[in-house]
Amino acid sequence: MYKNFDELASDVLALAKEILPDKLIYINSLNDKQQIILKLSDTNTSILVTEGMVINLNETLCNRIDFERNEPLIYEDISRETCLNGLKRTLADVNINAYLGIPISLFDGERFGTLCVAHHEASHFDKKSVEMLQRIARMFSYYLDLERLAYRDSLTGLYNRQYLYKYFEDFSVTEGVLFFLDLDGFKKVNDVYGHETGDLVLKEVSLRLQKFVKEPNDDAFAVRLGGDEFIINLPRISSTEEISQRAEQLINYLNTWDTEYQLSASIGIVPYSANGGVQLNTLLKNADNALYRAKAAGKNNYKIFNGYC
Template identity: 35%
Template sequence: MVRLARLREALSVAEGDPELVRSQLQAFGRQIPLLYFILLVNTMAVAITHVNCAPAWLSIYAPIALCALCVIRCVRWWRARHRVLTHDKAVPELRKLIWLSGIFGIAFSTWSLLLFPYGTAYQQAHVAFYIATTVLGGVFCLMHLRAAALLVLSIVILSFATFMVFTGSPVFIAMAIDMTLVGIALAFIVELYYQTFTGVVHAQSELLASQQKTQRLSDDNFRLASIDSLTDLPNRRSFFASLRALSEQALGSGGSGFNVGLIDLDGFKQVNDIYGHASGDLVLQEVGVRLLALAEPGIFFARLGGDEFGVLAQHKQSNETLVELGQRICDTLSQPYRVAGNVAELSGTIGWAAFPEAGTTVAQVFERADAALYVGKESRRGTPVIFSTEHETRIRRSSLVTQELRHADLDSELFLEFQPIYDVISQRTIGLEALGRWHNARLGAVKPEEFIRIAERTELILRITEVLLHKALDEAARWPAELYLSFNLSAIDICTSARARRLIDIVQASGVPPHRVSFEITETAVTRDFEQARASLTMIKKAGCRVSLDDFGTGYSSLSYVHRLPFDTIKIDRSFMTDVDTNSASKKIVKSVLDLCRNLGLECVVEGLETSSQAAVVTALGARAVQGYLFSRPMRASAIAAYLQTALGQGYAVEGQT
């Protein structure tokens, strides 16, 4: 039974070994031309030598038919030589080859044995030689198909040996015995070769599996090293590797270059502060999903760290295309985010820079994109900004101002100018607003909007506020008791209760009564952290100081703050005064705010009056406290006494300046 099972295995296809089946077909496919070449040459040679001694059907037509079959098989092999079969199709193909080998073995053996009786001893010897060489060549060509090789060998050897034995000739019997023994030896060779072939195939399969496993491990390691685990976007390392590759390609091939974009989320810090870092991570994951949805051939997104992301446009884009792409990115990022059962509103700002126009190195083009992003964050949040030489100038100027501000002697370089606040009913000055100024030895006079913005970003504003507040209170102490001091605060000044307490301490130590001090805060400063702003302003109000909302009307939700914060005064922004005497809409807005303040019991100051016509209109609308160039430009402290005595004829005496 064991031997029968082994014989059945030897003559069957290894269906359970797909790799072996595939290798057998590939190896046999390379041997097919040689196999049919041997059959064609040997068959034609024997046929030619027997044309004159054997019947035509046996010496001409039969070999022609056999040779035609060989040619047909060669043509079919040639047409299908490049096809790749699945395992399900390869097994039937292998079985077919085995059966075809048996059929060809029977056909050629039968033809040669029928031809053997004809002719002389030499011609008979030729037939025997034909059988021997053909079976040897065929077996060696079929060695990769063990079943086919053994089947052909068995058919030829058994039929030829049996035929020779029945002739009764001692020579032929000896030939039969010799061929049988050689056939057995060939069968062992076929088996040994097949085992070796199988071992090689399995070894290669194991090696390939090992290589694939190694490659998978390598791919996993590469993924860990190159992909951000939180967002599934390429990480900073991968981004800069791609950036370097693109720059080398552009410089080496003289290509048209590419574009680099830096994206920053506006409002992400508040999500972390309010909802916690776990919620912040969920937002970042959602950002990764949204950016991946925008990815397309040639557009590559990455997370660079925190809430900063990068984008590479691998083919140079026009400015119009960059703006359109950037706006799509910003619009996508500005969609609401679900966080801890709430909805968080964020936006994205993107800065673009082109290689090599903006910079010829990776560092330069990245810095230029960062510069464009910085400009966008300052003045154009939620929009794309393309780097320009103007941005470069602004960044260099900002860097220079920052350095000078850090090393400045603020006590000596900072000074104040004061702009009066005028009561049009009593025609008297009721207060003065302190305006910070900075004169630097290297930079000269620096505009307030420039150095204050930089000071807020670097938190130098805390020191500047203290210096200027001390100076302002020193001046206010010399003024008549009827005048109040209006002093501007930044968002940083009220960002903690400790900072608010410090402001109160400075006022109390100055000797100026708290009710004569009015702290102005803009709506933008309030919105940065509303709850903390309310706590700080309430503390200031309880200390006896007054609180004003500056630039009212420039924000989109000012009304929501009026009743929630402890304001004493609202200042209408100067932007409404430009055409208040000609534009009915501006006039209605000013009238509405004045009525609102009157109904809520708040004082109202109208800023930015420059013409008597504007003053007449707002006075007719009910305004009382006004401010602007019409009444006085900002003045140095030394000019206040003269202003009060002569400009408006009020006859105020200022201590130490009479």
């Protein structure tokens, strides 16, 4: 496995550059509203796009790609196109006059994004080059699926225990904090409403956790350990005031439900220092001790490990 997405994307782009060495090649992710440029083959280029650039999806050529048919989209001379009047000015502003977009979809049909080729001058994309780039896109999507199987929880889509251990083993850890949370009242949901409803609750909890971790920084992530136990890793958070603020926010995220069953969360919290040499197993044990104290104190609250509990 690659250590991170950048490493994988760099290899994909290097292979693509062997096919079209004089073109700018880049990888995008797409959601319902935006296109995000994730990785460029070149940073010193006459085309004015940058890594991390976010573009309104309606203002992109990638939005015109047919993902259902999995077909590439090709414009060899945008200046001569009559069907792009709404986009010509935008493309001219970033100095793109030739475009090739190849869809990247996951095994289940979910749209991931695109592998794109751009040039400032009109260019011909021969059939063999396009087919080779399609093969590279398929290899890339296959790896993304493998990574999902290895490091994602199959029910919720959150990271799993294996990813959590890999993260602490492979990366230089900055200071941060782990939240170990357990759902209050979840057993009753399963007993009264059945496991199918319980699975729906876990999926909804996971969506709320994903929303929660997006707010502080891009390095934060959520993990499902199993059952109704979850871990949240929040790097670069160390002050007690900030930890408490985030914990209270998380409790509010998880104790409001429109249905008749009552759910909340108890949280055990353990801070960790940068490169402190503390093993993840020790952190989890300490967080579990703090979680036990939160449960014993009446649930729907949090406790911070202080070295004694």
